[in-house]
Amino acid sequence: MAVEKILSFIKQKPDLMFAIILAFFVYCVFAFTNDYFMTHRTTFAIMERFAVLGLVGLALTLCIIAGEIDLSIGSNAALAAVIVVRFTDSLGAPTALLIAVAVSTIIGLIQGYFIAYLRIRAIVLTVGTLMLLRGISLFVAEEKTVMLTDFRIPDFITTKVLWYFSPASLTVIAMFVLVGLFMNFTKYGREIYAIGGARKEALAAGISLKRPMIIVFAISGFCAGLGGVIIGLRSGTAQALGLQYLLLAGTVAAFIGGVSILGGRGGVVGAVIGALTVNFLNTGLVFNVTPAFMVQLYLGILLLVVIMFQTGSVIFEKRQRRYQILKDIDNRRERLKKEMKGGAQP
Amino acid sequence: MSPISEPINQLPKPSILEKLIQRHSKLAIALLAIFIVVFVYGMVTAPNFLTLFNFKTIIRDAALVGIMAIGLTFVTLSGNFFLLSMKETAALCIIAFATGMASGWGFELSFLFTMVFALIAGISQGALIGIGGNPIVVTLGAAGVLYGLGAYWSDNLVVSYRRPHGAEWLGTGSFLGLPNITVAFILIAISAELLLRKTSFGRQVYLIGANRAAGRATGHENFWMAIKVCTIASVCSAFVAIAFSAQVSSAQVNYFSSEFGSSGDMTIMVIATVMVGGNSIMGGFGSTLRSSLGAVFISTVDNMMVLHGFNSGPRVFAVGLMIVFSIIVFAILRRGSRSEE
Numbered sequence: 001m002a003v004e005k006i007l008s009f010i011k012q013k014p015d016l017m018f019a020i021i022l023a024f025f026v027y028c029v030f031a032f033t034n035d036y037f038m039t040h041r042t043t044f045a046i047m048e049r050f051a052v053l054g055l056v057g058l059a060l061t062l063c064i065i066a067g068e069i070d071l072s073i074g075s076n077a078a079l080a081a082v083i084v085v086r087f088t089d090s091l092g093a094p095t096a097l098l099i100a101v102a103v104s105t106i107i108g109l110i111q112g113y114f115i116a117y118l119r120i121r122a123i124v125l126t127v128g129t130l131m132l133l134r135g136i137s138l139f140v141a142e143e144k145t146v147m148l149t150d151f152r153i154p155d156f157i158t159t160k161v162l163w164y165f166s167p168a169s170l171t172v173i174a175m176f177v178l179v180g181l182f183m184n185f186t187k188y189g190r191e192i193y194a195i196g197g198a199r200k201e202a203l204a205a206g207i208s209l210k211r212p213m214i215i216v217f218a219i220s221g222f223c224a225g226l227g228g229v230i231i232g233l234r235s236g237t238a239q240a241l242g243l244q245y246l247l248l249a250g251t252v253a254a255f256i257g258g259v260s261i262l263g264g265r266g267g268v269v270g271a272v273i274g275a276l277t278v279n280f281l282n283t284g285l286v287f288n289v290t291p292a293f294m295v296q297l298y299l300g301i302l303l304l305v306v307i308m309f310q311t312g313s314v315i316f317e318k319r320q321r322r323y324q325i326l327k328d329i330d331n332r333r334e335r336l337k338k339e340m341k342g343g344a345q346p
Numbered sequence: 347m348s349p350i351s352e353p354i355n356q357l358p359k360p361s362i363l364e365k366l367i368q369r370h371s372k373l374a375i376a377l378l379a380i381f382i383v384v385f386v387y388g389m390v391t392a393p394n395f396l397t398l399f400n401f402k403t404i405i406r407d408a409a410l411v412g413i414m415a416i417g418l419t420f421v422t423l424s425g426n427f428f429l430l431s432m433k434e435t436a437a438l439c440i441i442a443f444a445t446g447m448a449s450g451w452g453f454e455l456s457f458l459f460t461m462v463f464a465l466i467a468g469i470s471q472g473a474l475i476g477i478g479g480n481p482i483v484v485t486l487g488a489a490g491v492l493y494g495l496g497a498y499w500s501d502n503l504v505v506s507y508r509r510p511h512g513a514e515w516l517g518t519g520s521f522l523g524l525p526n527i528t529v530a531f532i533l534i535a536i537s538a539e540l541l542l543r544k545t546s547f548g549r550q551v552y553l554i555g556a557n558r559a560a561g562r563a564t565g566h567e568n569f570w571m572a573i574k575v576c577t578i579a580s581v582c583s584a585f586v587a588i589a590f591s592a593q594v595s596s597a598q599v600n601y602f603s604s605e606f607g608s609s610g611d612m613t614i615m616v617i618a619t620v621m622v623g624g625n626s627i628m629g630g631f632g633s634t635l636r637s638s639l640g641a642v643f644i645s646t647v648d649n650m651m652v653l654h655g656f657n658s659g660p661r662v663f664a665v666g667l668m669i670v671f672s673i674i675v676f677a678i679l680r681r682g683s684r685s686e687e
Contacts, residue, residue: 069482071430118677123427123482124627127617128669134611135663143659240659244611248490251483261480293502293599297494303487304474311478 015258016270022256023277030284037287043164048234049279051169052227056246057253057275058179058268059223064254065183066216067196067263068115068122070108074246075133076224080104081232082141082240085148093153093233100232101225107133108221112214119209122217137240148236157234168230175226179219180268192216197264245296252299253278255306262314278302378675385647392653400653402524404645409531410586412641414612415619416538417582419637420575422620423542424568425555425629426475431485433602433612434492435467435580440587441496444505444597453512460584467492468580472573489613496599506596517592527589531638534582538634551575556630618665619644622672626680644668 009017031038056073063070080100087096111129115122148154157168165173183189191212194202203209227246232238256277257270278299285295389395414432422428429435442463446456467488474484519526542548554561554571561568591597602612623640625632644665651661 071482114674118674120673120677121427121627124621124673125670127428127614128621128666128673130666131611131614131618131662132666132670135659135661135666138657138659138662141659143657248486251486255483261483291497291502293494293497296490297498300487300490300492300494303483304491307479307483307487308474311474315478 013258015265016273019256019258019270019273019277023273023280026277026280026284030280030287034284034287037284040163042283042287044160044166046276046279046283047164047169048158048166049283050275051166051172051230052246053249053253053279053282054172054176054272054275055223055227055230056250057257057278058176058271059220059227060247060250060254061257061259061266061268061271061274062179062183062192062216063122063220064259064261065196065263065266066192066212067199068213068216069126069251070111070217070220070224071123071126071247072111072129072133073220073224073250074243075130075137076104076107076221077228077231077246078238078240078243079107079133079137079140080225080228081238081243082137082146084229085146085232085236085238086140088153088233089149097229097233100229101222104225104228105218105222108217108219108224109214111221112217113210115217116208116210116213134240141238141240143240145237145239148233151236153233154236157230168234171226172230175223176268176272183268188212188215193264195263197262199263245292248296248299248303249278249282252303252306255303255310260310260314261307381671388647388650388654392650395650395653400649402528404649405531405642406525406528407649408638408641408645409525409527410590411612411615411619411644412531412638413534413582413589414579414586414616415623415637415641416534416634417579418616418620419538419623419625419632419634420542420551420578421481422625422627423555423629423632424551424571424575425558426481426568426572426575427627428481428617428620429471429485429576429579430482430613431467431471431489431492432579432583432616434489434496435464435583436587436590436602436612437599438467438492438496438499439464439584440591440597440601441500441505441599443584443588443591444507445499447507447511447513447591448505453516456513457588460588461581464580464584465577468577469573471580472576473569475576476567476569476572493599500597500599502599504596504598509595511592511595513588513592516589517594527593530585530589534585535634535638542634547574552630554629615644615665618669622668624672624676626676 036042056077059073060070080103083103084093084096084100087099091099107129111122111125114120115125118125158166160166161170183192188211191202191207192215194205194207195209195212199209224246228238228243231243253274254266254271255274257266257272257274259266259270281298281302282295285298394400414436418428418432439460443456443460446459447453451459471485471488474488475481516526516530521529542551550561550566550571553564554566554568558568561571587597587602590601594601619640620632620637621627621640622644623632623636623638625636647664647668648661651664656664
């Protein structure tokens with residue numbers, strides 16, 4: 001009974017199963033090769049990384065579900081980080097945090113509005129805003145690396161709660177639950193799936209492009225802002241030109257989580273698993289003293305492999321469908337021939 | 347403005363401005379007008395802006411980004427959006443070239459050695475895109491791989507070679523008063539334009555970009571086209587890498603990243619150039635001439651801001667603003683036309 005249930009689950013969601021197996025595999029590789037990997041402290045460190053990468057992965061997952069991609073996510077996070085670090089000393093951490101996240105969310109909102117209003121692809125606009133936001137963050141940071149002076153805030157953010165969690169990662173987990181509920185059980189969440197999977201049909205059915213687009217990019221901006229704030233407050237410093245690696249890492253997380261570039265597929269659970277996989281890889285490689293550029297190399301290879309699998313499966317499905325159609329035609333022709341023969345004999 | 351033939355209908359002919367306003371949104375006109383005013387104001391007030399020497403400087407600055415943008419234009423025109431791996435291809439190629447030069451292979455051999463890498467990078471990315479991979483995601487992954495390979499190869503260190511070397515003519519030489527890199531930019535711009543306008547390959551690029559289904563129906567698959575255009579883009583990147591390395595007699599993998607230069611990430615600058623030139627990102631509309639002019643234009647604005655004494659923040663901001671501006675303006679101008687979707 002239980003086996004059957006599991007089997008049917010695998011058949012229903014092969015992408016998710018693949019992601020879980022990959023995550024487990026990556027974890028096992030590092031757990032067996034490194035003595036310190038399977039410890040409480042490492043798990044805490046992984047959760048700390050998950051706080052940021054999970055957010056970015058979530059944001060990109062939502063964007064890709066809607067059939068678009070937000071390239072400006074690194075810049076948006078960097079802007080939030082710069083704002084929060086710059087203004088914490090003068091305004092206090094909570095106000096600075098609110099301002100930073102609000103700015104990022106509003107930027108996302110405006111992006112979503114313009115994408116829907118101008119009917120352009122998101123990549124086109126977000127490449128522009130990528131540069132624009134870098135300029136703004138350079139401006140805010142006055143082209144320096146901004147720093148905190150009060151280090152009680154980083155301490156607070158990284159306090160251990162319940163062995164594995166910190167205030168930052170707990171917030172992020174709450175965010176995941178909220179977005180997951182939103183995507184699966186509200187009308188607006190289903191609209192996002194609709195405009196990603198079948199945009200023309202969705203528009204024909206009367207869904208406006210504006211509302212889901214604005215919601216997606218506002219959430220994306222919010223996630224990027226929150227991620228940037230967490231990074232900024234945790235490390236106590238922020239650079240206007242930093243955080244460029246987030247886009248690659250987040251995209252890898254989203255794609256491992258089973259989103260399709262064609263849109264309309266994937267979900268929050270996948271985003272969690274994808275982000276965890278990337279985290280395992282990242283943390284494990286750091287444990288094995290791998291330089292940062294090698295991490296990038298591995299992530300790139302991982303992304304290419306996942307994309308190749310996905311493209312291959314799409315091509316395979318298309319071919320299968322074509323064969324099916326041809327078969328149907330053949331069957332029909334056979335039947336017609338028989339009927340004609342049957343009709344001609346008497 | 348004398349009419350050659352009698353107008354068919356007797357309605358008063360609208361002036362050009364009226365036509366523009368009729369046909370396009372007022373918003374686009376307003377944005378353009380604001381931009382022109384700011385541009386002219388900056389041009390007039392900037393010290394030493396309107397001199398021949400400064401003009402030469404602008405073209406020279408535009409050359410490197412311009413050559414890459416010309417390569418990327420082929421990709422964009424063929425409907426494959428853009429490559430996010432331009433800078434990383436250049437990074438791997440600059441390491442390859444400098445390693446060759448440092449080993450004393452001479453210019454020609456190092457050049458060929460570098461081009462091998464460019465070809466491999468271009469063909470493999472093109473094949474992945476051609477079988478149906480999304481260009482953005484494929485090249486995002488490829489960017490990580492190429493950069494990682496370059497960094498791994500050079501150990502993330504500077505590879506340098508001594509000054510009297512065979513590549514000096516390309517980096518610092520000049521021809522008829524123009525730096526050689528400028529001459530190369532002009533030559534590449536002209537030949538790319540001829541390639542697009544006068545050869546069957548060029549027309550195929552437009553065909554596949556404008557209507558992929560029609561292309562497939564007439565036997566022009568995107569697979570081979572993607573390989574060809576990605577190779578062109580990679581070769582252009584490699585050429586820029588070689589020219590840059592020849593200028594500074596050294597190479598490091600982050601030479602094209604934003605941590606190194608002040609005017610932002612090279613890939614994004616190249617994409618900005620293609621967009622500011624007004625090429626349609628969806629493919630099928632545009633030309634390499636537009637990209638070249640876009641490069642000169644961005645370089646002009648950058649130069650103007652430098653002369654006004656702006657720091658890198660406002661300059662990066664200005665380039666970003668120009669991209670967003672051009673996106674909005676062109677999106678409004680093309681509203682309702684076929685190249686919109």
